Every structure is written in C-alpha cells, then in structure tokens.
Amino acid sequence: MFRERLAQDATLIQDHFDLVLGALDDLDVTQAMAYATQGGKGLRGFLVLESARLHDVDTARAIWPATGIEALHAYSLVHDDLPCMDDDDLRRGRPTVHLKWDEGIAVLAGDALQTLAFELCTRSEIGPAEIRAELALSLAQASGAQGMVLGQALDIAAESADSPLTLEEITHLQAGKTGALIEWSACAGARLAQADLAPLRQYAQSLGLAFQIADDILDIEGNAEIAGKRLQKDAEAGKATFVSLLGLDAARTRAAELVEQSCAALEGYGASAETLKDAARFVIARDS
C-alpha cells in the first residue's frame, strides 16, 4: 500500500514538474533543473500529499507545495554534490549535474530550483493568501541558516573540529540538515487545512531522526549500486555518526523506537493515518 502510494505520488509530482519546467525556455540550465528533479524517492513530496489527504485537502492544491519541496530538496543535492562541497560523482544512480554539464550550470540550476520552490509554495492555485504566506515563511525558516543550511554549516565546521561531535551535537546537526524539511513536509497538510500542526510535527520529528539513523546504517551496510550514491563517506572522513557513537545494534534499536513514537503521534487520526505510519516503518527498512 505505502510503496504503491509513494510511487504514484512520485509520478504525480514528476508530471507537475514537467508542466512547470516545460513552460521555461529550453536552455542548459533548465534541462539541468529537470534532470535534478528526476529519479528520487519523493519522500518529502509524498509527506505533503499524504498529510493533505489526512485533512481532506484536494491534491490539486497540495501538488504545488509537494512539487515545491522536491524542488528545494533537489537544489540542496545539486549544490551538496559540487566539488567544493561533498564532491560526488553519482546521485540517484546517474552522473551528478556538475559532471553531466559543468559547475557553473550546477550552481545556477540549484539556485533556480530553490527559487522555484518558493514560487510553487506561493502560487495562487494553493488557495488563501494566509496559507501561501505561511507555507513560504515556514519553508524559508526550515531551509535557511536556522534549518537545513545551519545543519550543513555545522557539518562543515565539524570536519575541522578538534574532537568528534557528541550524540547531542549530532542530533542538533541532523535536526537541521534533514529533520527540518521532513518536518515541514509532514506539517504541510495541516497548514493547507489550517489545522493543528502538533501531531504531525511530533510524527515528523521522530521520523526525521529515524531517517538519519537509517541513513548512517545504510552508509555502513548498504550497497552503493542499489543506493545510487557513494557510501562509506562518513567512515572515510572519520566523521562521528549515530552508528559510530551508538554502535550498529543500539542504532538499529533506537531507530525502531523512534518509528514507534512516530506512529503513536498519529493515533488521534485513526485508520486514515495508516499510510503515513507505513512510511515511518519504511524509512528504517529502505535500501536506498
């Protein structure tokens, strides 16, 4: 049920990207933007669409911020992969944008994907201006120097630090780096319905941390071909991770506990939250 829904939603979002990007001039930079949006799991967009369904919000409205958050995620990957950042050759099983084109195009395509994210979150098709302004403001707060970029900056600072990060510091770093956008995505449905954000926020905070622990486990145990990206990066760089600090078994146990907490936060929604709960179970079972 969950995997089908995830795939269906990814197709909806890809079709929406085609519509939106198809309206732009055909240039290297717009081709690179389209390329960068392809082939992902679409977990963040799925969280937007599914949390919207949970609140009976029409998919025709929710598809805009769902595509927006995938544009924002794509921008962060294109820039993260640059030689001056993580210097990665492979992303989603294909050459990274700066290899397929060049670094200038990768910088520009990432920039334009970020801009596109804010355009998509404020489009009039979404509904009342109050909702659109709130979506954009919260997205900026989740992705900027208090959210995702803060996490990336702490990650860079950790590389030149004298001692490896503590568990508390890594938790803080990851809450920004991956947690903030996952939280934004899961809360989007409640924002679209102007409903209480608290249950989805709690769901997402546990989910986001479980997601990162699973990523650290995948980095150690995964198959690069299946994952579609370079693995063992953290170990090679001598970086502290949840696995290096907790050990593999305790990390697995902690991730499973977090998934349980995540599911418990949605109890109030009854059976209609089943797909979101499945999503939480999926993040610790995935191989890519």
Add this chain to the structure above:
Amino acid sequence: MFRERLAQDATLIQDHFDLVLGALDDLDVTQAMAYATQGGKGLRGFLVLESARLHDVDTARAIWPATGIEALHAYSLVHDDLPCMDDDDLRRGRPTVHLKWDEGIAVLAGDALQTLAFELCTRSEIGPAEIRAELALSLAQASGAQGMVLGQALDIAAESADSPLTLEEITHLQAGKTGALIEWSACAGARLAQADLAPLRQYAQSLGLAFQIADDILDIEGNAEIAGKRLQKDAEAGKATFVSLLGLDAARTRAAELVEQSCAALEGYGASAETLKDAARFVIARDS
C-alpha cells in the same frame, strides 16, 4: 537630496541586517552572509523604501522587503563571483567571499541569503498575508529561471554562441539579468499599498535598461579602484554589449532618453516622486 537619502536608507537596511543576522548562530557561513551584504550602494533596497514612502507605507513595514531584496542581490553576487562563474577576486572593493573564506562557504552563504530573502518578504511584520504572498511570488518570478537566472543563463549561452548577440537579444538578456529585480524593487511600494503597479513598472523598465547601459559604459571607461570591482571584463571576453553595438556616444544618448522616459512615468505622483526621479538621473552619472 538623493545621495543623502540613498546613504540613509543603506544604513537603515544595514542595521536591519544586523538585527536579522545577529539572531543566527555565529559560524563561518553566517559571517560570510553578513560580509556579503556590506558595502553596496543599496539601490534596490532604496527603491523599495522610496516607492513605499510614495504610497505612505510605513518604513517599519517596508524595511523587511527592502532588506530582502538586498539579501537576494547579495546572493546573486556571491554566486556570480565564484571561479566556476565569473571568477572575480574583488567585489565592493574587498576580496570576494570564496577568497575570504572558501568556495564551499560561498555556495552555502549564497544559498542561505536567497532563502533569507524569501523569509524577509513573508515576515508577518509586513502586514496582510495577501501582500506577503504576492511579494514572495513576484520575487520568485523575477529572480528565477524566468527572470534573473534566465538572464544569467542566456549570458552563459552567449559565450559559446557562434555570433555575438543582437541588440534585441541583449535587451532581452538584460531585462532578466538586472531588469527584473530593479522592477520588483520599484514596484514593491505599490504592492505594499495594494496600489496600481503600472507607473512604477514603467519607471523601472526604463531605469533598468538605462542602468545596464551605464554599467556597460562604466565597464569601458570606469576606474576599477573607484568601482570596487574588475572592469573591462566584457571587452576581454569579446562579449557584445550596448556599447559595442551602439558605440559610446549613441549608448550615452540612449541612456539619457531612457532616464527621461523613466521620470515621465512618475508624473502622476507630482513632487513626491522627486527622489525617485533623482535616482534615475543618478544611475547614468555614477562611477561605481
């Protein structure tokens, strides 16, 4: 009058940056963000504040989008200066961000400055949600792959083109690259007041083109020390510019005509538009 007002507004905006950036964690990336916002003329922010005054909009509201557009402009400069883009060492008379720190910090600081721009344009202090959603949406459209980034992409494409650009093509390129943000800035006051955008839009379109022609003249005739940036770049790169296509005298005449058109567009506002008219006259007389 105009130069004083420009300097006063630049101080207001710088103080607002201090307030906003001072709330962030003290890291290389946030220091680089602050550095990148310093030392500019602040023309775009001035246009926001002055067009707001023209509509009796309180500066306490307008300072948010005024600081936002300067954050967006700063992001575009930091990324433009990167080795994979224009590869510049000097900006506003100081080392560029990637030299003062490194390329990774420059990418990240630029990214976070773009995000900050959208945060500042949607902050609740600005007023009604309708205005905030409209400011953010129009900023995204002006700065993304249909606006500023389109202009930059056309500029890159022109470098590998077989023949130099025509006057029409350069006008289209510049309307995106510098024109769209100048237009957004000048229209912001009318947006804040929910007034008719047409006169300010016309003012800004002529102003933006005059600004670019003046930039091309400055690139040929200017003093790099006063300008605070590398000059003669376009000539060295063999790029077509307004000056190479029109000749220096005709380019000067065209810029002066455009400034007259720009001023004429504001006739309906009477004497209160005098500072904005002075701004138009300034853009073709500046030396930096």
